[in-house]
Amino acid sequence: MSYSNLTFKSFSILLCVGILFSCGKKAEESKPLHPKVAKLKLPDGFVAEHIYSPGEHEQGSWVGMTFDDKGRLIATDQYGAIYRLEIPAIGSDSLAPKVEKLKFGTGPDEKIGMGFCQGVLFAFNSLYVTVNHNANEEFDKGMGVYRLQDLDGDDQYESITLIKALTGHPGEHGPHSMILSPDKKSIFFMAGNHVDLPDLDAYRLPKVWQEDNLFPVIKDPRGHATDRTAPGGWVASFDPDGSNWELYSAGYRNAYDIAFNEAGDLFTYDSDMEWDFGMPWYRPTRICHVTSGSEFGWRTGNQKWSPEYPDNLPATLNIGQGSPTNVMFGTGAKFPGKYQKALFAFDWSFGIIYAIHLQQQGATYSATAEEFISGSPLPLTDGIIGPDGAIYFMTGGRRLESDLYRVYYQGDEKTDQISSMTASEESQTRKKLEAFHTGGPNPAAIETAWPYLNHPDRFIQYAARIAIEHQPMAQWQEKAFAEKDPTVLIQAMIALTRQGDAKLQPQILRALMALDFAGLDITQKRNLTRAVEINLFRFGNPAAELKTQLTQYLGPQFPSKDNLLDRSLSKVLASLEDPSATQKMIALLQTAQDDPDYQKTFTASSDLVFRNSQYGLDIAEMLSSVPPAQQSYFATVLGGAKAGWTPELRDEYFTWIRKAFEYKGGRSYVGFIDRARKMALSHVPKSDFDKYNELSGASLLTGSGNDLRVSDIQPEGPGRRWTVEEALPMMENLAGRDFVKGKAMYAASLCLSCHTMRGEGGAVGPDLTQLGTRFSAKDILDATINPNAVISDQYAATIFYLHDGSSIMGKLANEESDKYIVSQNPFDPNTLREIPKKDVKSKKLSEISIMMPGMINRLNEEELKDLMAYLMAGGNPEHEVFKK
Numbered sequence: 001m002s003y004s005n006l007t008f009k010s011f012s013i014l015l016c017v018g019i020l021f022s023c024g025k026k027a028e029e030s031k032p033l034h035p036k037v038a039k040l041k042l043p044d045g046f047v048a049e050h051i052y053s054p055g056e057h058e059q060g061s062w063v064g065m066t067f068d069d070k071g072r073l074i075a076t077d078q079y080g081a082i083y084r085l086e087i088p089a090i091g092s093d094s095l096a097p098k099v100e101k102l103k104f105g106t107g108p109d110e111k112i113g114m115g116f117c118q119g120v121l122f123a124f125n126s127l128y129v130t131v132n133h134n135a136n137e138e139f140d141k142g143m144g145v146y147r148l149q150d151l152d153g154d155d156q157y158e159s160i161t162l163i164k165a166l167t168g169h170p171g172e173h174g175p176h177s178m179i180l181s182p183d184k185k186s187i188f189f190m191a192g193n194h195v196d197l198p199d200l201d202a203y204r205l206p207k208v209w210q211e212d213n214l215f216p217v218i219k220d221p222r223g224h225a226t227d228r229t230a231p232g233g234w235v236a237s238f239d240p241d242g243s244n245w246e247l248y249s250a251g252y253r254n255a256y257d258i259a260f261n262e263a264g265d266l267f268t269y270d271s272d273m274e275w276d277f278g279m280p281w282y283r284p285t286r287i288c289h290v291t292s293g294s295e296f297g298w299r300t301g302n303q304k305w306s307p308e309y310p311d312n313l314p315a316t317l318n319i320g321q322g323s324p325t326n327v328m329f330g331t332g333a334k335f336p337g338k339y340q341k342a343l344f345a346f347d348w349s350f351g352i353i354y355a356i357h358l359q360q361q362g363a364t365y366s367a368t369a370e371e372f373i374s375g376s377p378l379p380l381t382d383g384i385i386g387p388d389g390a391i392y393f394m395t396g397g398r399r400l401e402s403d404l405y406r407v408y409y410q411g412d413e414k415t416d417q418i419s420s421m422t423a424s425e426e427s428q429t430r431k432k433l434e435a436f437h438t439g440g441p442n443p444a445a446i447e448t449a450w451p452y453l454n455h456p457d458r459f460i461q462y463a464a465r466i467a468i469e470h471q472p473m474a475q476w477q478e479k480a481f482a483e484k485d486p487t488v489l490i491q492a493m494i495a496l497t498r499q500g501d502a503k504l505q506p507q508i509l510r511a512l513m514a515l516d517f518a519g520l521d522i523t524q525k526r527n528l529t530r531a532v533e534i535n536l537f538r539f540g541n542p543a544a545e546l547k548t549q550l551t552q553y554l555g556p557q558f559p560s561k562d563n564l565l566d567r568s569l570s571k572v573l574a575s576l577e578d579p580s581a582t583q584k585m586i587a588l589l590q591t592a593q594d595d596p597d598y599q600k601t602f603t604a605s606s607d608l609v610f611r612n613s614q615y616g617l618d619i620a621e622m623l624s625s626v627p628p629a630q631q632s633y634f635a636t637v638l639g640g641a642k643a644g645w646t647p648e649l650r651d652e653y654f655t656w657i658r659k660a661f662e663y664k665g666g667r668s669y670v671g672f673i674d675r676a677r678k679m680a681l682s683h684v685p686k687s688d689f690d691k692y693n694e695l696s697g698a699s700l701l702t703g704s705g706n707d708l709r710v711s712d713i714q715p716e717g718p719g720r721r722w723t724v725e726e727a728l729p730m731m732e733n734l735a736g737r738d739f740v741k742g743k744a745m746y747a748a749s750l751c752l753s754c755h756t757m758r759g760e761g762g763a764v765g766p767d768l769t770q771l772g773t774r775f776s777a778k779d780i781l782d783a784t785i786n787p788n789a790v791i792s793d794q795y796a797a798t799i800f801y802l803h804d805g806s807s808i809m810g811k812l813a814n815e816e817s818d819k820y821i822v823s824q825n826p827f828d829p830n831t832l833r834e835i836p837k838k839d840v841k842s843k844k845l846s847e848i849s850i851m852m853p854g855m856i857n858r859l860n861e862e863e864l865k866d867l868m869a870y871l872m873a874g875g876n877p878e879h880e881v882f883k884k
Contacts (some may be wrong), residue, residue, distance in 0.1 A: 045411020217642030219530025278665030305512025334389030351378030579644030639676035713744035742870030
C-alpha cells in the first residue's frame with residue numbers, strides 16, 4: 001500500500017456502517033495525563049510524552065526530522081516551511097519546546113525560502129533536504145537534493161546549493177530520505193518509483209535493466225504508475241559536496257527511508273500496491289536488506305517479479321498491508337539491549353511502529369517482529385533517536401493533524417550500550433565480492449567470483465554474478481559456455497543474456513537445453529526457466545527449429561505441481577505458442593490451488609480491519625471472497641495466448657472469467673480481470689466476438705471496465721466537504737423527494753454491503769429500516785460527519801493487548817472461561833478467531849469508529865436530500881417524504 005493511495009470505495013461503504021455505530025453510550029475511557037498519549041500502546045517500562053502539535057500553530061503537517069549538532073530538532077512541513085525546535089529535557093516541568101521557523105536567503109518573510117521537503121539530514125555542518133515539488137510562484141525550488149549552509153555564522157542557512165536536480169513526478173512517490181554512511185564520508189539517498197534515475201557517475205547495479213517479464217502486460221487499470229519503467233525506486237550515494245553519485249540498489253516501489261545497522265548493512269521498508277490485493281503478482285510491504293548492486297524487482301502493473309527470481313533478491317520479512325514511512329535502528333537509544341539492535345519500521349496507514357529483530361543468517365538476515373508502539377489513528381511519518389537516547393517520532397502527512405512525541409525507557413532492565421555486531425563469515429564473503437561492483441574492471445574478479453556462482457547462500461550467489469557482469473564479457477564468455485555445473489551454468493547464462501546481444505541467443509538456449517531438466521532440483525528448474533524467459537523477452541522467439549526444440553524441452557515439464565515453476569513455464573510456453581499449454585492451463589483454471597504460506601506476512605490482513613476506517617473495510621471486503629491467485633495467473637497468461645484454442649476451450653475460459661467477477665480483490669481487481677478478458681477477446685474470430693463478450697460478463701461491467709455495475713444512477717456531484725451546520729438547514733423540508741434517486745444514492749454508497757433495509761442487504765451493521773423513527777436528521781448527519789464523537793460499545797471494536805507485545809482488534813462475539821472469540825471481518829462475520837485468555841495482557845474498547853468521517857462528501861445538495869429522505873423513510877416508497 002502506498003502512502004498516498006486512497007479508495008473511494010472505502011468512503012462509500014463506511015457511510016452506511018457508521019450511521020448507527022456512533023449513536024449510543026460513550027465507549028469506556030481511561031484518564032491519562034494527555035489524551036494523545038492515551039491511545040498509544042507501549043511495551044512495559046516505556047513512557048510516552050506529547051511534545052507539540054504543529055497544526056495548532058498553523059505550521060502544517062510534519063514529515064521529516066533530524067537533530068543538528070547543538071541537539072536541536074529540525075522538522076519539515078510536507079507542503080511548507082522548515083522549523084527548528086529546542087525541546088526541554090526529559091523530566092522538565094514543562095514540555096513546551098521553543099519553535100522557530102527557519103529563514104533562508106534574503107527574500108521577504110512571507111515567501112518560503114526552502115520547504116516542501118520530505119527528507120532532511122544534518123551532516124557535514126550542513127542541512128541536506130530533498131525537495132518534492134515543481135517550481136512555481138509560491139516556491140521557486142524544483143524537485144531535487146539541496147545543501148543548505150550557514151556561512152556567515154548567524155545560525156541561519158542563507159546558502160542554498162542544488163546538488164542534484166531530479167525529474168519525474170513530485171508527490172508521495174518522489175524523492176525521500178537520506179542517511180549518513182557508516183564511515184561518515186558520504187550520504188545515501190532513497191527515491192521513490194516516480195523519480196527518474198538521472199545519469200550518475202557509477203552504477204553498482206549494471207545499467208542493463210529491462211522489464212524482463214513475458215507475462216501479458218496489463219498496467220494498472222486506474223492509471224497508477226503506468227508510465228514508470230525499470231529500475232523503479234532506487235538508492236544512491238553521493239559525496240558531501242554533491243559529487244560522485246553512485247547507484248547502489250534499485251527495484252523498489254516506494255520505500256521512504258533507509259537505515260544502517262552496526263555491521264554497516266543497509267535496510268529499507270518497501271510499500272505494497274493495495275489495489276493489487278488478491279492478484280498473483282501482489283507483493284506485501286516488506287523489509288529488504290539493501291546490498292550492493294541489488295535488484296528487488298518492482299515493475300509497473302502486473303509485471304512485478306516473483307521474489308524467487310534469481311535475478312532479484314527476496315525480502316527479509318514480509319510485514320503485510322500498510323504504508324511504510326520511516327525506518328531506523330535503535331543504535332544509541334537508552335533502551336534494553338534487544339531494542340538497541342532492533343530496526344524500527346513505521347506504518348502510516350495502520351499506526352504501528354514495528355520492532356524488527358534481525359538475526360544473521362549466512363550473508364543476510366532472518367527476522368522476527370513485534371508491535372512496539374501503536375495507536376489509532378496514528379499516521380506515522382518520521383522518527384529518530386535523540387541525543388538523550390529517546391525515540392522521537394511524528395505523525396502527519398497529507399495535511400493530517402500532526403504531532404510530535406518522545407518515548408523513553410524507565411523500566412528495570414539494563415540500558416547499557418551493547419557491543420557492536422561482528423559480521424558473519426558469509427557476510428564477509430559477500431562484501432569481498434561486492435568490492436568488484438565498483439571501481440571499474442578488475443583482473444581478479446572472474447577468478448575470485450566464479451566459484452561462488454553455485455554457493456548455497458543466495459545473497460553470495462547474486463553478489464558473485466553482479467561482480468562478473470561488471471567485467472568485460474570477452475573475459476568470461478568462453479568460460480561460461482564451457483561450464484558443466486548446472487547452477488553455475490544457469491547463472492552464467494543469465495549474465496550473458498543481460499550483458500550480450502541477440503547473436504548469442506542460440507548458443508545460450510542450447511547450453512541451457514543441454515541440462516537434464518528432470519534431474520535438476522526445484523530451485524535449478526525455476527532458475528533455468530527464468531533464464532529462458534529473460535532470453536526470450538530480450539531477443540524474442542528463436543528461429544523455427546530452435547523454437548521447436550525449446551518447446552519440446554520445456555513442454556513436457558508443465559504442469560510440474562510446483563506453483564512458482566508452473567507460473568514461469570506457462571508464460572514461456574505461451575510465448576513460444578505451444579498449443580498444448582493452452583489446454584493444460586484451461587484444466588488448471590478449475591483445479592489449481594494456492595500455496596497458503598507463499599509470501600506469508602507477519603501481520604495478518606484480518607488484524608488490520610478495525611485499525612483504520614479508511615482502509616479497513618476495503619480489506620474486510622477483499623477477505624470475504626479472496627480470488628484464487630494461481631488460477632488468476634493462468635487466466636492472465638491465457639489472455640495473451642494465441643495458439644491451441646478450440647471453441648470448447650474458449651467456452652470454459654470465458655465462463656471462468658465471468659465467475660471471477662464474483663471474487664473481491666483490491667481496487668484494481670475488476671479492471672485487471674477485464675483487461676485479461678479483452679486481450680482474450682482480441683484473439684477470437686470476429687463472428688464469435690459478441691457471444692464471448694456476453695459470456696465473459698460484459699454486461700456486469702461499467703463502461704471503463706474497472707467496476708461492476710451497482711446502479712444505473714450514480715452521484716453526479718460536485719460534492720463538498722459537508723458540515724452539520726451546512727447540511728442541516730437543507731433537511732428542514734424533505735417533502736417531494738425522489739425515491740428512485742434516493743435508493744440509487746443508497747446503493748451507489750454501497751450501504752447494502754453493510755446494512756439491512758426492509759429485509760435487503762448485509763448484516764454488518766444494524767438494520768436501518770426504523771432509522772427515521774429513532775433518530776432525527778441532525779442525529780444522522782452528526783453521526784455521519786463526526787463518527788468518533790460518540791461510539792456505542794455495541795458496535796465498537798475491542799483491542800486485545802497480548803503478552804508477546806502484539807495486539808489484536810476485532811468485535812467481541814463471545815467469551816468463554818478460557819478464551820475470547822472475536823469477529824475481525826464485517827463482511828464475513830461468521831469467520832471467528834479464538835484468543836486464549838492466557839495470552840491476553842489487557843483489553844479495551846477502541847475509541848475510533850469503524851466509520852470514516854465525510855462519507856457524504858461525494859454528493860451534491862439534491863443527492864444528499866434524496867439520500868437523507870430515503871434513510872428517514874426506511875426505504876418505504878409510500879413515506880410522506882416522497883409525496884408530491
